[in-house]
Amino acid sequence: MKLRRAFADLSVGQVHYAECGMHPGPAVLLLHQSPRSYAEYRDVLPLIGAQRRAIAMDTVGFGDSASGDQPASIEHWAAVACELLDHLGLHQVDVVGHHTGGVIAVALAANFPDRVRSLVLSSTPYTNAAFRLARAHSPPIDHVEPSADGSHLSVLWQRRQGFYPKDRPDLLHAFVLDALKASGGLEDGHRAVASYRMEDSIARVHQPTRILRAPNDPFASPHAHELQQQLPQSQIVDLAGGMVPLPDQLPGPFAHAVLDFLRTLP
Secondary structure (H helix, E strand, O other): OOOEEEEEEEOOEEEEEEEEOOOOOOEEEEEOOOOOOHHHHOOOHHHHHOOOOEEEEOOOOOOOOOOOOOOOOHHHHHHHHHHHHHHHOOOOEEEEEEOHHHHHHHHHHHHOHHHEEEEEEEOOOOOOHHHHHHHHOOOOOOOOOOOOOOHHHHHHHHHHHOOOOOOOHHHHHHHHHHHHHOOOOOOHHHHHHHHOOHHHOHHHOOOOEEEEEOOOOOOOHHHHHHHHHHOOOEEEEEOOOOOOOHHHHOHHHHHHHHHHHHOOOO
16 A cells, blocks of 8 residues: 655644545544654555555654654653644544653643544553653653764664564664654653653543553553553453564564454444
């Protein structure tokens, strides 16, 4: 299925997105983790696009999207996602988010409830006070100081290597390519997540929700039950063998889990 790519002129500047499918009914908006881009869903888009209109956007400051002039924040990124929906003429969508994208999805559902029909939260943390305290005392996740000989790229690769399948260097290659394009800095997404007060907004999230858990993701997997407690309308689905790069690691099972959930909606 053909992938279509385009830019939307929004408040932050040009925002890049890719899409597949033109089916009737609510479209599916896919939001990526940091510091990735729409490319995290490159293989997922045509699978969902076979049944729905599937759209993956580059978050502000990542991929080919402009960074704008506002500080990085989950609330701001959710507002820009809503701007994209306006630009595309989409009143209501089903929203899929992975890692940072899942946190943005929660903010989008809480702050613009009429625009979100349902949520699929993949490897999404519950960012309460305990989470923020833990992150405040943790080292940077991806930041590396540039070196004249380029060895910092090897450091970046090796830092992520333990959280990726050993036989999939292509996934790490895709990660590094996206990391190099992050105009706001590698840590912007992580800092935005670490400062987001999800406990102040999640009570406003009432949409049907599926939580996708990657059992081999040590960062997000432990949060699944905690997140479910805050979203009693949700259910947890495990994707066997799933790790940090879940959407492009297991595009088939990922797309199946999304479409299986959407079929249950009225």
